[in-house]
Amino acid sequence: MTSRVAAPTAVRAAGALVALEGLAGVVFVVALVVRALTGAPEPGKVFGEAAYFSVLTAGVIAVAVGLVLSKRWARTPVVVIQLLLLGVAWYAFGPSHQYLYGGLMAVYCLAPLVLLFTAPAKDWAMGIGEYADAGADD
Numbered sequence: 001m002t003s004r005v006a007a008p009t010a011v012r013a014a015g016a017l018v019a020l021e022g023l024a025g026v027v028f029v030v031a032l033v034v035r036a037l038t039g040a041p042e043p044g045k046v047f048g049e050a051a052y053f054s055v056l057t058a059g060v061i062a063v064a065v066g067l068v069l070s071k072r073w074a075r076t077p078v079v080v081i082q083l084l085l086l087g088v089a090w091y092a093f094g095p096s097h098q099y100l101y102g103g104l105m106a107v108y109c110l111a112p113l114v115l116l117f118t119a120p121a122k123d124w125a126m127g128i129g130e131y132a133d134a135g136a137d138d
Helices: 009-037 042-068 072-093 099-116 119-126
Strands: none
Touching: 009 042, 009 072, 009 099, 009 119, 042 072, 072 099, 072 119, 099 119
16 A cells, blocks of 8 residues: 655645636536526526536536645646636637736636646656655555
8 A cells, every 4th residue: 555645735736726717617607597597588598508617617626626635637637727728818818809807817827737837746747756656546
């Protein structure tokens, strides 16, 4: 039986940042449900949208918890999520001309990426150095 080694602080910080994105998703889903209940023109479509975003939000929260709990499997989905959200930030910045929102979103999405590609985080993800036996039971 191997002992579990906690992920580096950078990985857990990235997990916390992604958890805040998940919280924003929860707020959005609640807003959609409230909109549907308070007289949206087609409430069925709004409930469907809320269901769709609740599934996406659950995935974001799951990988955030995974990073905070030092699970290696969560790193790749977090990287993919941040890259997808960078595309959203680009669209907000460029074609939508929402420069402030797009810039702030891009900086926020880059933060977990930078944290997940620091040297200790990469060593942890590859299971080398002091993190060599950390993922045996992941």
